[in-house]
Amino acid sequence: MPIALDVLFPIPTPAFSYLLPFDAEIPSIGVRVVVPWQQGLRIGLLVGVREVSASAGLELKQIISVLEPYPHVLAQQTQFILELAKRSCSPAGLVLSNLLATGLQEELIHEIRAIEGIKDIGISAEHWTDAKNIENVNLFREQGLIEEQVRIVQPKHKVLRVIKGIDENLAGKRQLNQRLALQWLQSVESVASGSELARQADVSESAVRTLVKKAYIGYFEEDAPEPALPNYPSKNLEREIRFLPRSDYIVISGGSRQDRISALVDGIKETLDAKKSVLVIAPEQNLIAETASYLQAIFPTLVLSGELNDRQRKRLWHELRGQNLVLVASYFGFLAPLEHIGQIVVIEETSSSHKQRSGPRLFNTSVAKALAKNLACPIVLTDSLISAESYLATKDDNSEHFELAYPEQRYHFSDMTKTSNWPLGANLIQVLNQVKDRARQAILLSPRRGYSAALGCANCGSIISCPNCDLSLKYYQRERRLRCHQCGTDLDIPTTCPSCNSIELQAMRGAGTEWIAKTVRNQIKDFPVYRYDSDQRDDLSPLVEGEAGIVVATTAILRHQPLANVSLIALTLFDSLLSFSDFRAEEEALRTVLSLNELAPYKRPLILLQSFQLEHKVFKILQAKDISLAIKSFHEEVLKRRKNFHYPPYSTVAQIQISAKDENVAYNESRRIFDTLKLHCKDKAELLGPSQMPIFRLRSFYNYQIFISDLSAQGFNQLLAPIIPYRGQARVRIDIEPREIGQFLE
Ligand SMILES: [Zn+2]
Ligand SMILES: [Zn+2]
Numbered sequence: 107m108p109i110a111l112d113v114l115f116p117i118p119t120p121a122f123s124y125l126l127p128f129d130a131e132i133p134s135i136g137v138r139v140v141v142p143w144q145q146g147l148r149i150g151l152l153v154g155v156r157e158v159s160a161s162a163g164l165e166l167k168q169i170i171s172v173l174e175p176y177p178h179v180l181a182q183q184t185q186f187i188l189e190l191a192k193r194s195c196s197p198a199g200l201v202l203s204n205l206l207a208t209g210l211q212e213e214l215i216h217e218i219r220a221i222e223g224i225k226d227i228g229i230s231a232e233h234w235t236d237a238k239n240i241e242n243v244n245l246f247r248e249q250g251l252i253e254e255q256v257r258i259v260q261p262k263h264k265v266l267r268v269i270k271g272i273d274e275n276l277a278g279k280r281q282l283n284q285r286l287a288l289q290w291l292q293s294v295e296s297v298a299s300g301s302e303l304a305r306q307a308d309v310s311e312s313a314v315r316t317l318v319k320k321a322y323i324g325y326f327e328e329d330a331p332e333p334a335l336p337n338y339p340s341k342n343l344e345r346e347i348r349f350l351p352r353s354d355y356i357v358i359s360g361g362s363r364q365d366r367i368s369a370l371v372d373g374i375k376e377t378l379d380a381k382k383s384v385l386v387i388a389p390e391q392n393l394i395a396e397t398a399s400y401l402q403a404i405f406p407t408l409v410l411s412g413e414l415n416d417r418q419r420k421r422l423w424h425e426l427r428g429q430n431l432v433l434v435a436s437y438f439g440f441l442a443p444l445e446h447i448g449q450i451v452v453i454e455e456t457s458s459s460h461k462q463r464s465g466p467r468l469f470n471t472s473v474a475k476a477l478a479k480n481l482a483c484p485i486v487l488t489d490s491l492i493s494a495e496s497y498l499a500t501k502d503d504n505s506e507h508f509e510l511a512y513p514e515q516r517y518h519f520s521d522m523t524k525t526s527n528w529p530l531g532a533n534l535i536q537v538l539n540q541v542k543d544r545a546r547q548a549i550l551l552s553p554r555r556g557y558s559a560a561l562g563c564a565n566c567g568s569i570i571s572c573p574n575c576d577l578s579l580k581y582y583q584r585e586r587r588l589r590c591h592q593c594g595t596d597l598d599i600p601t602t603c604p605s606c607n608s609i610e611l612q613a614m615r616g617a618g619t620e621w622i623a624k625t626v627r628n629q630i631k632d633f634p635v636y637r638y639d640s641d642q643r644d645d646l647s648p649l650v651e652g653e654a655g656i657v658v659a660t661t662a663i664l665r666h667q668p669l670a671n672v673s674l675i676a677l678t679l680f681d682s683l684l685s686f687s688d689f690r691a692e693e694e695a696l697r698t699v700l701s702l703n704e705l706a707p708y709k710r711p712l713i714l715l716q717s718f719q720l721e722h723k724v725f726k727i728l729q730a731k732d733i734s735l736a737i738k739s740f741h742e743e744v745l746k747r748r749k750n751f752h753y754p755p756y757s758t759v760a761q762i763q764i765s766a767k768d769e770n771v772a773y774n775e776s777r778r779i780f781d782t783l784k785l786h787c788k789d790k791a792e793l794l795g796p797s798q799m800p801i802f803r804l805r806s807f808y809n810y811q812i813f814i815s816d817l818s819a820q821g822f823n824q825l826l827a828p829i830i831p832y833r834g835q836a837r838v839r840i841d842i843e844p845r846e847i848g849q850f851l852e
Contacts, residue, residue, distance in 0.1 A: 108163030112154030113139055114187070116203030116210050118196075121153050125166035136177030136184040138209060140170045140256045142244060147256065149173065149210050151202065153184050168247075170216075171256045178209050178423075183441050186480055190473065192823045195760075195830055195840050196466035204465035207410060207438035208419035213259040218243060218252045227251055261330040261417060265296040266303055266314075269324050276322070283313035288322055296326075333417045335425075338395050340403040343368045344708070350376060353504045354484045359492040360734075361510030362707050363393075363454075366488040367400045369508060370451060373486065374405060378430055382448025382483075386434045387474050389459035392665045397453055398434040410435040410442055437462065437470045440477055450478045455487035455496065456690075456697065461845045469843045491697040494690075494748065495755040497741040512733050513703040518714045519725055522679075529617030529678055531716050535629050537674055538656065542633045545654040546673035549705055550626070552619045553682035555639040555660055557583035559615035561599065565608035569615075570600070576803045581613055582641075583620060593805040622678055623658040630656065638663050664704065672706035680717040680724075688846045689753055693744065696724050696737075752792050754843070757815040760822050761844040762829070764796065765807040766836040775836035776810035779829055783814065786828045790818040807837070 109132060112121040124141050126132065133139065137152050147170060158166075177184070187205070191198035202210075217234035220227055227246060229235055234255065237243050246252045268291050276285050290307035297303045300318065304311040317323045347368040349358070358369045374384050386401070388394040391413060398409045408431060410422055419438075426433065426443050433444055452460070452474045460470040471487065478485035487496055492507060500507040520533040527535065534550075541548045560578035562569040569578045572590040579588035579597065588597045602609050613621060619639045626635050634655035636644040639662050649655050652670040657663065677683075683695035702713055717725070723740065730736035749756050764779060766772035776796035784793055795812035802809060816825060822842055823830070832838040 107157040108160060108166075110156050110158040110163065110166060111139065111152055111169060112156070113141055113150035113169070114153045114202050115148060115150045115199050116206065118200040118203075120191075120197050120199065122150070123158075123166055124169045125163055126155075127168050130172075133172045134175070134177050135181040136179045137175070138173040138178045140173060140214065142167055142170060142247065145244070147214055147216055149212055149214070151179060151184065151206075151210065153188060153198070170254050173256070173258065176427075178443070179206065179441050180443055180445065182480060183477075186477060187441070189476070189480070190466065190468065192821060193476070194466035194468060194842050195822050195826055201466050201468075204462065204468070205437060205441045207414075207442070208416055208423060211416075214256050215259055216254065216256050218246070218254050220252055221250070224251050262327045263298070263330040264325045264327055265298060266291065266300060266318075266323055267296050267326050268292050269321055272322075275320070283309040284317050284322070287314050287317055291323055330417075332421050333415070335418055335421065336409060336413060338399045338402065338409070341396075341399040342403055343371070343400055346371075347510070348372060349508050351484060351486060351506065351508075353506045354478075355499055355502070355505035356484060356486040356508065357455075357492050357496045357500050357506070358486065358488045358508045359490065359510065360512050361490075362513060363396070363490070363701075363704055364400070364707065365510050367397060367453075369510065370401075370486065370488070371404060373449060373484075374401070374432060374451075377448040378405060378432070380448060381430050382446045383430050383444045384432045384449045384451060385439050385442070385444055385447050385474075386432060386451040386453065387437065387439055387460075387470055388434060388453040389457035389470065390665070391436075393453055394434055394436060401432050401434060406431040408433050410438050412436055412438070437468070437473065440473055447477075447481050447483055449484050449486060450474050450481075451486045451488070453488055455489050456491075456493045456694070457489075458845060461843075467841045467844075469845065472843055489697070490701040491693065491737065492741070494693060494741050494744045497738075498745055498755050509734055512700060514710060515700075515703060515728075516710060516712050517728055518712060519720050520714055520716045521720050522716050522718045529622055530625050530629065534676055534678075534714055534716060537676075537712065537714060538626065538630050541656065541674050542630055542654070544673070547649055547654060547669050547671045548656045548674035548676065549663060549669070549672060550622055550656065550658045550676045550678055551663070552622050552639075552658060552660060552678050553616055554580070554618040555620070555641045556580040556589065556618040557620040557624075558613035558618055560613075561588060561611055562614035563603035563606060563608055564610035564612050566603060566606040568603065568605040570604065574803070574806045576801050578615065580618070583613065583624075592801070616679060616682060619658045619660060626656055626658060638666065664701075668705060668707055672709060672711045674712050674714060675702050675705055676714040676716065677702075678716055680715040681719055684719075684722070684724075689748070689751075690845070692724060693740075696727060696740070699724070699728060752815045752817065757792075757817055758819075758822070758843065760814050760816070760826070761841045762795075762812040762814065762826075763799065763839040763841065764810045764812070764836045765839070767807055769808045771835050772808040772810055775834050775838075776812060778834070779832075779838070780812050782828050783812070783826070787814070787825050790820055791816055791825050 109126040110123045111126050113124055114121045132155055133152055135152055138149050139152050140147050140149055187201050188198050190201045216237040218237045219234050220229045220231040222231050272285055272288055287303055287307040287309045291303055300314040301311055304314045345368055347365055349369045350372045358366050377384050388397050394411050398407055401407045423443055433439055452471050455471045462468050475485055499505055520531045522531055525531040558581045560569045561581040572579050572595050574593045575590055579590055586599045619637050623635055623637050636646055636657045638657055638659035649669045683698055684691050727736040727740055764772055764776040780796050792815040796810040799809035799811050
């Protein structure tokens with residue numbers, strides 16, 4: 107029976123089928139194969155091997171060659187790609203292009219020669235000919251007239267080397283510089299360029315050029331040396347925390363981020379001692395670097411992230427093979443050729459950065475859990491606050507929750523209903539004055555950049571909105587602009603209200619960094635004030651070195667190195683943390699406050715929260731005598747509600763977003779999809795919607811959403827089958843496990 111090979115490419119399609127040449131050995135799953143593709147060739151990943159009937163075999167094109175005998179992606183991970191495609195309702199090629207760091211976009215050398223005895227096609231049978239300039243290669247191939255070979259172009263670089271030594275023609279006094287350059291090159295063997303040689307030998311570049319012209323020295327192409335891998339400075343953990351995991355699902359919460367890494371050490375050591383590797387997935391580059399800095403001081407550690415260029419990634423691919431080590435990685439780590447993974451760690455499991463914003467929109471934490479299950483290895487999740495999902499999971503046997511002591515933070519809650527000062531209440535101003543008097547540092551965290559969330563009219567109360575989105579335009583006072591952070595609209599400030607022509611336009615709604623910084627400067631005179639957000643990143647190095655000052659920042663500051671002398675951290679509007687349209691908003695708000703200590707590790711600054719709703723339960727938890735107990739009862743309550751509403755972790759939720767420039771199309775298509783799914787899913791799923799998205803019109807598109815809960819654990823590829831692929835007038839986007847899915851519908 108003919109053998110068909112399923113080959114996946116990094117493009118948004120399922121696998122394509124090719125035929126294995128009848129005399130060829132069956133290659134291993136996960137190897138790279140080269141196949142004919144349009145007028146040329148393409149590299150793909152072998153994801154399946156199966157027998158087909160002789161007639162089906164005739165329909166298929168043959169592969170050209172297998173690039174190497176060993177898999178580029180290990181067999182288990184290759185299967186995992188297909189599983190993720192099903193789970194995320196995406197074509198497998200999209201998952202591949204999303205997760206695979208390197209190896210499928212190589213430049214190829216393709217050579218052909220005529221089969222012995224074939225004479226009249228103008229191609230030699232004796233030696234190989236580059237196929238690049240030959241027409242009809244596809245035709246010759248189909249007729250079986252040629253043999254082909256393919257290899258990857260190795261990166262080359264040019265170097266300058268000696269061709270012949272000093273002779274009588276270089277003897278003269280005027281040739282002194284040329285002799286010096288030649289002698290120098292003889293001593294170092296090769297240099298990267300002529301100007302480099304001139305500099306090193308301390309002669310003119312023209313002397314070097316003359317040597318090249320006279321053919322004493324010349325340029326040679328050779329294999330480029332391996333690129334250096336990124337280097338992070340090693341850091342030592344300040345505290346030793348002993349914890350040896352004894353189950354398959356482990357959550358480490360509480361403490362500081364550094365404490366949680368410290369709590370990983372014993373488990374990693376045990377895994378490496380058992381000749382296995384540890385895969386550590388971190389959500390952002392700064393956390394990848396931080397985690398690697400600590401772990402590499404103790405264990406053999408490599409790093410794989412988007413920061414590496416393609417050649418560095420390739421080098422890593424070779425270095426990982428057959429090694430037992432720690433790989434600290436972005437989501438690229440999931441398909442790295444790390445054999446014998448004995449433990450998977452996810453740093454900051456709930457971080458919104460773990461949710462990918464494009465492609466199959468995977469949530470790294472879920473991907474890590476699924477991979478650990480496939481590989482039958484333990485998973486370790488860390489976070490400042492355990493998630494409700496993990497809280498429930500650690501109630502099971504064979505799971506454990508290692509809870510470190512929560513940082514002892516000093517809180518002050520400032521009631522904004524009792525002060526007329528805005529955006530800085532009287533309490534905050536008082537504390538800022540103390541910071542100034544004692545020459546310390548303060549960090550004020552604002553929920554947004556710009557001056558204010560809106561510019562509005564004091565006369566008629568109207569707000570100036572974005573012409574493309576259902577959003578107010580953000581007000582930039584100093585630059586006198588109105589900007590939309592979603593679609594990029596950027597307008598002059600109008601002189602009068604567009605609705606009533608009044609001239610009483612003023613900043614309205616939430617205060618941004620610009621407004622707060624201006625207020626601080628007015629209130630706290632002669633004291634340095636810095637801004638740190640994505641519009642304006644002041645140089646904070648004086649503060650890192652310990653000088654006094656105040657930083658007004660967005661959460662961008664969390665990625666900055668810690669400041670030296672912080673005695674106050676303030677959230678200028680705690681309530682904004684609760685306004686995100688997600689049922690996890692409360693949990694996330696609590697987590698944000700608990701992780702504020704990362705801005706000043708081990709320093710115990712005062713944490714001041716300004717709020718209009720001090721009765722909110724988050725404040726009660728923060729003030730609890732036993733915060734661990736308060737968190738437990740918080741989660742119990744959260745889980746009870748989620749169970750009632752069939753929300754995660756009691757089901758998996760998918761969001762279907764239907765968008766169109768025409769409002770009617772968007773509405774009609776969302777109704778049609780809803781009805782189709784209702785009929786198809788019956789009682790196997792719960793459907794909600796279609797409802798307008800929180801921002802109904804965004805970048806000129808009208809947006810509806812449908813939520814669907816998988817009540818029968820069937821998988822969304824089954825439940826959503828009638829709309830995959832979607833063929834209709836709107837744009838449809840499916841997001842499995844969305845992270846922003848609206849409040850409880852109460
Ligand atoms: Zn008005
Ligand atoms: Zn807009």
